[in-house]
Amino acid sequence: MADLERRQLKDRLDLSRKETVALKTSIENVQADVNTLMSQMRSEDDIVKNEEEHLATMGRTVERGLTPTNRLFDQRRDVAMAKSRYLATQSQTWTARRTLEDLQLQLYRSTEARRSGLIRELQDTSLTLERLQSQLKAVAEKFAVTGGARSALYVRSANEIDVMIFRKARDGAEQLQATADSDVLAGDVIEIDLRPARLLGATAAASEGRSPPMIAMPTRGQ
Numbered sequence: 463m464a465d466l467e468r469r470q471l472k473d474r475l476d477l478s479r480k481e482t483v484a485l486k487t488s489i490e491n492v493q494a495d496v497n498t499l500m501s502q503m504r505s506e507d508d509i510v511k512n513e514e515e516h517l518a519t520m521g522r523t524v525e526r527g528l529t530p531t532n533r534l535f536d537q538r539r540d541v542a543m544a545k546s547r548y549l550a551t552q553s554q555t556w557t558a559r560r561t562l563e564d565l566q567l568q569l570y571r572s573t574e575a576r577r578s579g580l581i582r583e584l585q586d587t588s589l590t591l592e593r594l595q596s597q598l599k600a601v602a603e604k605f606a607v608t609g610g611a612r613s614a615l616y617v618r619s620a621n622e623i624d625v626m627i628f629r630k631a632r633d634g635a636e637q638l639q640a641t642a643d644s645d646v647l648a649g650d651v652i653e654i655d656l657r658p659a660r661l662l663g664a665t666a667a668a669s670e671g672r673s674p675p676m677i678a679m680p681t682r683g684q
Contacts, residue, residue, distance in 0.1 A: 624655035
């Protein structure tokens with residue numbers, strides 16, 4: 463499970479890095495386009511100003527009769543074309559700037575989404591770990607009880623376990639102290655008094671003045 467999670471995390475990180483690299487590359491390219499368009503705008507703005515100055519000068523020469531009128535019309539056309547190129551470049555620059563802002567916003571959102579996703583995964587993992595720890599604790603307690611009982615039955619000395627057999631007889635119930643070699647008959651009731659100190663709950667029972675646990679086990683067909 464840990465290896466699977468590591469592989470999945472590596473795949474997510476690789477995908478995230480690729481997306482980030484792609485966005486940063488696009489941002490750099492668009493930024494370069496914006497810089498080029500800004501430089502072109504400055505050049506075309508200078509051209510428009512020069513054409514307008516030339517038009518003003520030509521207008522004065524036409525008034526003096528030094529320049530034909532048709533030349534003035536041609537100059538006015540040149541000024542209009544220069545302004546048109548400037549406005550077209552300006553529009554392209556604004557479009558490139560909006561694209562750049564969108565890409566920068568997309569990169570920011572991608573980074574924040576990845577950070578939020580990691581925080582959610584961390585929270586989910588913490589909750590899962592807490593749940594697993596609780597389950598492991600419960601299982602450990604069960605094993606402690608089972609292991610303690612088996613140890614008491616098969617390993618502990620006689621002063622830590624007392625097994626009694628209650629057997630029906632003609633004159634009433636017969637009580638027998640059981641040993642490892644005692645026979646168990648059908649209808650017998652076996653009472654096991656466990657006293658191992660390491661059994662879960664035995665210490666608490668002793669501190670409260672309660673008797674150790676008693677287990678009565680009826681047998682069938684044995």
